[in-house]
Amino acid sequence: MNDQTSKTVDSQADLIQDERAQRAFDWRRLMALVRKESLQAIRDPSTILIAFVLPIILLFLFAYAVSLDVREVRIGVVLESDSASAQSLAAAFAGTRYLKVTPARDRREVAEQVVSGQLRGYVVIPQDFEKRLTSGQPQSVVQVITDGSLPNTANFVANYAQGVVLNWQASRHSGRPVSVINLEPRYWFNAELESRRSLVPGAIAIVMTIIGTMLTALVVAREWERGTMEAVLSTPASVVEILIGKLLPYFVLGMAATLASAALAAFVFDVPLRGSLPALLILSAVFLVPALGQGLLISSVTKNQFLASQIALFSGFLPAFLLSGFLFEIDAMPVPIQAITYLIPARYFVSSLQTVFLAGDVWAVFLPDLAAMMAIGVFFFAIAKRKTRKNLES
């Protein structure tokens, strides 16, 4: 062999290497980026805080603090009459499960407490209670005052007080029906009517939005801020590889957080998983497409951590929280706001999550939701891809 041939061999070796590096998509480069991103995510305490600690706190709060079930509402019962039946009605109020009664003799005592917020309302059993009860005339026998500044509680107090009085009357005149129509409510999927069972699945959507959108927006923006993006862009890695390499670890993190949250929901918060685990995983995986896409889009537009976090908060977290139908009924919102909710991926995810946990695998619900999430996700990615070029020109 002479020099000439050895040189040829050399350049061929170079060629092979060039060819591999030249490819637009290379698994090995991708895996290198994924490994880097994963190590970073694991080593940063704020990632762990946001991905694991905050979700647990949020789920806990949604399970116990944000209960929409009313219990132990404090009301006053003003007993102005000393008659036996008045005493018996007062006792009926005191004996209920959902009211915590403060007895009083004078309505002025309790009125002040309604203003200060210590009581949510009061019931007056008037002096002429006995007379009204036996008069036979169609007239009211007790008066209920509520604190209208809290409309939900006020409604509850009014309805519940009415129910107590009606039941008490019915028990006195057994045989005479109070109403000729009896509505017998059956709550499907949630027979005990615990709001926790519908809130906790919804809360998982919030957690995934935080990880998918908020965290992703921050980590990509950080890469621009610290100048590491410039170094990676100057390597042969393609834009697609860089983007996927960035997102894959957070996808896995999001799925891990979903599984952890689902386990927490099922075993700790007593929310049944009536659907199948594969269905839950498919739904979560598809939801992460728009969530990650949104985070990526935000960071590639702002390239600044502070702005990215603000935009992620206003465009990701808050809408998922308030406009997804998880706390507030979408049907009850004005039409323009209903229109906005169609653009929010969490809307579809919440609906499907509640179904997969409480109802089962209802593909008639899942399929349209999956399609909508996918469409929004593809849209976000298409823009993010266009916004991220393989150079520093803005």
Add this chain to the structure above:
Amino acid sequence: MRRFLNLFVNARLRAQIVKELLSILRDPRSRIIVFVPPLMQLLIFTFATTLEVRNADIAVYDRDAGHWSHELVARIDAADFVNEIHTVHSPEALRDLIDRRAVIAALNIGPEFSRDIAAGKVGTVQVIVDGRRSNAGQITVGYLNTIAAGVSAAVQRDTVHANPVVVRHWFNPNLIYRWFVVPALSGILVFFSALMITSLSISRERELGTFDQLLVSPTTTFEIIVAKTMPALAIGLVLGLMMIAAAAFVFRVPFEGSFWLLMPSLLLFILSVVGIGLMISSVSATQQQAILGAFAIGVPAVLMSGFATPVENMPTLLQWLAEAIPLKHFLVIVEGTFLKAMPASDIIANTWPLVIIALVTLSMAVVFVRSRLE
């Protein structure tokens, strides 16, 4: 006291306050970011956050061809909260509509319904409710019950019967949900703005190195903290006033209480939030930590404040924790001032916790900044 008075004639402090205000308000973009999103959110969320039920779809599976079932369905159809009635002819179809979330509730009227009523017995209707939407479902049942009671009254028109209870809703006779939401949202949005602004203030200077510059100057830690409370105080106050004005004049929420009691409470509220923000900021090394820290504290605080659900519904331990949340106290004050004309004594009962929170958090911030000098 003397030290405190001296503050206001102190050139060093004045310079710092001007600097703090300028660093947020000089840039037109950041002026927009500070004021526009909260006001837009007030608008959107006021309409979005409602626990009423409107535009509901209801299914009816009517096996009774009698007069009373017809009457009941007709009255439901005419009700304000109902969007559309879906008539179905099989239990499977009914189940399907519920499963698909096409309806929130379904009435299953048995074949004996009208006959039972005519015979003087009680006619029973099964109402199947989508338990996934437990809260809305419950409210829907409440509405349906009222309609059923109406039909019942029509049936019993010969017999004398009246509602035994007279209900009066104080402060909000028609229970308009917006009257509750708008004042509460003003509190929440002021809370978040003030928290975000202050939590970044020290950590940003630390990241950029200007904080060292400040520490070697003759200014004291106390002055630094006082200066840093100013922008959030000013911006929070302006935002708060704008929102209170919007509540009163745009959303027409009645303002019954004293404006002059609300103002000092608002200031104390912002001060206590600023204290929390500065505490977060003084322990954060970077802006990212500060942002995530503010987020991790702000979100649970809003959830536990009594906005979404009453504080008394929470477990006892969380109720205690809620006492440390400024927003919890301010919500009582702002709702009370708007609707209840809350007297001074009640306002004060809710402001002293704010004073304590502010004192504790601001002193902690001073201590943390000092200990960082180690």
Add this chain to the structure above:
Amino acid sequence: MSNVNHVMSTAITSDVFRRLGKNNAAVMIEDVVKRFGEVQALNGFSAEIQYGRLTGLVGPDGAGKTTLMRIMTGLLVPNSGRVTLAGFDVVDDNEAIHIVSGYMPQRFGLYEDLSVMENMRLYAQLRGMDADQHGDIFDSLLDFTRLGPFTKRLAGKLSGGMKQKLGLACALMAKPKVLLLDEPSVGVDPVSRQDLWRMVQELTDDGMAVVWSTAYLDEAERCQSVLLLNEGKLEFNGPPQELTDQIKERSYRLEQVGTERRAVLSKALNLASVGDGVIQGDAVRVVLREDANTREIKALADDVGASLTLVQPRFEDAFIDLLGGGPGGTSALAERIDAVELGSDVAVSCRNLTKRFGDFTATDDVSFEVQKGEIFGLLGPNGAGKSTTFKMLCGLFKPTEGEAQVVGHDLRYATGSAKSQLGYMAQKFSLYGLLSVQQNLEFSAGVYGLEGDIKRQRIDEMINTFDLSQYLSTSPDSLPLGYKQRLALACALMHRPPVLFLDEPTSGVDPITRREFWTHINGLARKGVTIMVTTHFMDEAEYCDRVAMMYRARLIALDTPDALKQGAVNEKHPDPTMEDAFIHLVESAQLDDEARRDAKAAV
């Protein structure tokens, strides 16, 4: 699929060979123009960069060095003109550029929370190399960079010099044909800098083209070829010696000037015939203007009793000359300041100063005293404890043991009035980017308690002295680096402090701005202001009256620059520079350490 790839790669290869055959330049720049909005960053010039050579890219701040680097590596697209690298067009063959070139940006993109090895693996794999199969390359790179013992350490925990070496190792993965380094030596101490040089030298010997952009002109002198940019134009292209030769016999030294050297420099710079001058220990070095005679400078030498000797010109002399000479010798700022009166002659002192962070000792038993009006330098390799010591002196850190005093006050317990005795200029000129220049000035006046007329007067004075009027309403972030430095100095001096702390005041700043800065500092020192300065810049150490050398938390030497240089004289360096002295001190401290360890082991 593989077929397509094969066809593609053959197409590319034949292309490469065709182009290589035609022209053998590593980089060809043809009429390249780049604009950012209104600003013309590159003004349309042509040049070639050859293989097997180290090419320096030099010029003042804002000359367009980084822009050119980014265009060559395909990260920016020129508005017109053409750049090819290793035969590939940077725009059309963008993909190929990233394969044949290695690039090290100014702040190299190391992932601080990844270890040394993890960073290297990442960049290896991004370049299509398999870490397991290329163990030998890793070994040689680790050996080459002397990072072998630190492979498990997180990049964020490395010193500045080690970070730069790791960055270089990452850029060298997959043996690029062209290596582009953007200011690789900023913030790097002389020992690490020497390592970087050695590494680059070996690479060019292997035939690689290396482009090294720098603001340090002693580095440019070592390059085989230099591209000198100014305001987007190419002012010079060729071997540095060629430029230096143009100013032969115009460089002189006034030897043994003694204590009055600052006054002498000031006088010299004010002479019409002198274009540039610097202090070198006990001597003053001047460069005469083109066609000027030695009459004036001779007269000055006679006047102060110094001897005048002709010395070899340096590239820096030629650079300053080409750009029209340095600034004059009078500081308008110092002129206005009253002479400083202090109660005692000792302005700054520390005794047994020690600082520990957990197990780690950052400063170990350091003691010294600084006289009023002295310029005192704190030098040492990256991570030697300079910054910690500095911060304890101005009250930002609390010493674990010992004490530090400034003008008789212990700053830890100091009241506001004691703190107003010092001025502080932080690294990277910490200014408020969210405030305008005017507002920054007003803030620093206010925070030092200035009010009313005196405040207005001082601010106006600073604006005039530092020529800031055109920038008053802009943000400091968008100022040119030199103006940023001026503004930072103005803010630190607003309250006329008798002691001034400067933490790496000229890092990354170009030579002309640096000279102007030192004119002010010299003027202030002559008025009795005491100056404490940390620096990596050996030329700057020459301005100091005394220099304290720190190494591994300890003070290893404290003397005048000349005495330190004298101590480093040996056969290899008969006339050592400050850099030689630095390296000598560090190496002998290392030997001491080893000897002590061996002694311990023996016991």
